[in-house]
Amino acid sequence: MPRILFLAPLALFAIVAAYLAVGLTRDARILPSALIDKPAPQFDLKALKDGDPGFSTADLKGDVILVNIFASWCVPCRAEHPLLMRLAQDKTIKIYGLNWKDRKKDAIAWLNELGDPYDLIGHDLSGRAGIEWGVYGVPETYLIDRDGRIRYKKVGPMVEETLTNEILPLIQELTQ
Amino acid sequence: MTVRFAPVFFLLGAILMLGAGPAWAVEPDERLADAVLEARARVLSKDIRCLVCQNQSIDDSSASLARDLRLLLRERLVEGDSDEQIFDFLVARYGDFILLKPPMKASTYALWFGPPAIFVLALIALIFFFRRRPAPESAIPAPLDGDERARLAALLDDDPQSTPAPPTRTANHKGERP
Incomplete structure (x- = not known):
């Protein structure tokens, strides 16, 4: 048997170790979206605030839009909220909110307290519209292009880096 | 009295737990x-x-x-x-x-066929290893020399009265044995 074969177990170990090392750097809780580059799903929601226009699939055509899934009971939503406020003040992009599994009065109180960055808010008490979007937790943030396709999904709260490294460059690319 | 019924209680308890x-x-x-x-x-x-x-x-x-x-x-x-x-x-x-059971498609072939493939490879390697492996030299004892043969013959001799061959492996051999 050639001498070099004695190195085979070591090589095998190196391969397995490299494979597992890569696995350790990935967060298994964050799933790739099945909806990337697909048209935004079909949904039709009533407005969170009575009297406002509702939020449905038809609203996601013609503009680059940021869709944010949020709930008043969600602590990370509170953490990312200032970033959304800043985006809204800069008027960089239309921001539509999907209020997920939340009571109307709680959500409205939350927005009164922290400010309302949303141009449109749909109220999804049952979570059914969320399922259409593939939501499995809040917050989640999506970017929709002019053709109404989902181009980006962020699971969990946005942080400064998410905004500057991922979202803002993509908005720029999509609005060109 | 209660001791007499202990097995009955035990059985009753076991049956109730089955239903839980x-x-x-x-x-x-x-x-x-x-x-x-x-x-x-x-x-x-x-x-x-x-x-x-x-x-x-x-x-x-x-x-x-x-x-x-x-x-x-x-x-x-x-x-x-x-x-x-x-x-x-x-x-x-x-x-x-x-899906808790991953679907069979091109991107999951490694997942489905990887473990059986590794098993088969290991099996082949094992067979190869045991068939080709030469017996190590140290495992083959050196043939007996003349003195040793004579001593062995003496030891195997049925007649206890016969004179055993004088031990030839003496001082100079001691300590040299592996």
Whole structure:
């Protein structure tokens, strides 16, 4: 048997170790979206605030839009909220909110307290519209292009880096 | 008196425990009146992952998303969807990860065939190793020399009266044996 074969177990170990090392750097809780580059799903929601226009699939055509899934009971939503406020003040992009599994009065109180960055808010008490979007937790943030396709999904709260490294460059690319 | 009945109590306790079973996440208000559809729903929901807890099926999980998915599953069953249609609906929204059993397709071949392939390779390597491996030299004893043969013959001699060959391996050999 050639001498070099004695190195085979070591090589095998190196391969397995490299494979597992890569696995350790990935967060298994964050799933790739099945909806990337697909048209935004079909949904039709009533407005969170009575009297406002509702939020449905038809609203996601013609503009680059940021869709944010949020709930008043969600602590990370509170953490990312200032970033959304800043985006809204800069008027960089239309921001539509999907209020997920939340009571109307709680959500409205939350927005009164922290400010309302949303141009449109749909109220999804049952979570059914969320399922259409593939939501499995809040917050989640999506970017929709002019053709109404989902181009980006962020699971969990946005942080400064998410905004500057991922979202803002993509908005720029999509609005060109 | 009570001691006499102890086995009876023990047996009674054991029988009661048999009936207890595990607690289910499926709430009574979720269940369908149609027993056949409900049974199908239970079977299907055992293969659907709860994305909140990730290592539980929606049948086991008490997360609210799992409940929503159970209700959705039952609605679609009532509407007459096939198993395939239900799985396709969920995969379109959540990806293959929602299936506890990964589908067989090009990107999962390594997952499905990897372990058997490694097993077969290991088996081949093992057979190769044992068939080709030469006996190590140290394992073959050196042939006896003249003196040793004579001594062995003497030791094997049936007649205890015969004079044993004088031990030739003396001082100069001592300590040299491995």
